[in-house]
Amino acid sequence: MLNRKRTGLIIVDVQGKLARLMHDSEAMHASLRTLISGIKAIDLPIIWLEQNPEKLGETSPELTELLSGEPISKYTFSACGEPRFVDAIEASDVHTWLVAGIESHICVYQTVRDLIELGRKVEVVTDCVSSRTPANRQLGIDRMLDAGARPTSVEMCLFELVGSCKVPEFKAVLDQIK
Known part of the structure; x- marks a missing residue:
């Protein structure tokens, strides 16, 4: 079971035109909006990433409007190749990370x-990840x-955390799911 005192969310690279090329992009974006809103209602930390933003563009506007702070830019495929990301992970009290993105x-x-490999537990929010093809x-x-x-899934993790x-927080999360 997820422990709300030790859980956070990482959003990986949902940005630019590439985000629109993902398989079932609209459903993924809708699920991400629900997830982010629910995580904010529960008041958990969120780290968001952008891969090579100069080339790929900024995070999708419908997500950016829900996120606070600034994204961490990265140029390695694994966010763990970016020292700012690793520092943020290590400075947090979070042991289990929900991960979503592209x-x-x-x-x-x-x-x-x-x-x-860094010793963190990870749960992949499967309705909030995508690739250009269903097979990938x-x-x-x-x-x-x-x-x-x-x-x-979005519903599973949010209700587990509540x-x-x-x-x-239940009503706020329920309102996001409806």
């Missing part, structure tokens, strides 16, 4: 693999699970 078989996979999306998910990540219909 592309499932490249940057998301390599980041997840390296987070696990699934291959990325399969490889992440083989590396030790666990699968979850834990009860009697906590104040």
Whole structure:
């Protein structure tokens, strides 16, 4: 079970025209909006990344409007190749990271693999990851699970983190799911 005191969210590279080329891009963006809004309602930390933003562009505007702070720019496929990202991970009290973004078989996979090697637990939000093709999306998910990540979904992780219909955050999360 996810522990809300030790869980955070990482959004990987949902940016520019590439984000629109993902398999089922509209559904992925809608799921990401729900996930981000729910995580904010629970008040968990969010780290968001941009791969080579000078070439690929900024994070999708419908996500940026929900996110605070600034993204961490990276030029390696694994976010763990970026010292600012590793510093942010190590400075946090988070031990379990929910991971979402693109592309499932490249940057998301390599980041997840390296987070696990750093001793972190990882849950892949499967309805919030994609690649340009369904086959590569699934291959990325399969490889992440083989590396030790666990699968979850937006609804599963949010309700697991809330834990009860009697906590104040429940209504805000429920409103996002509806």
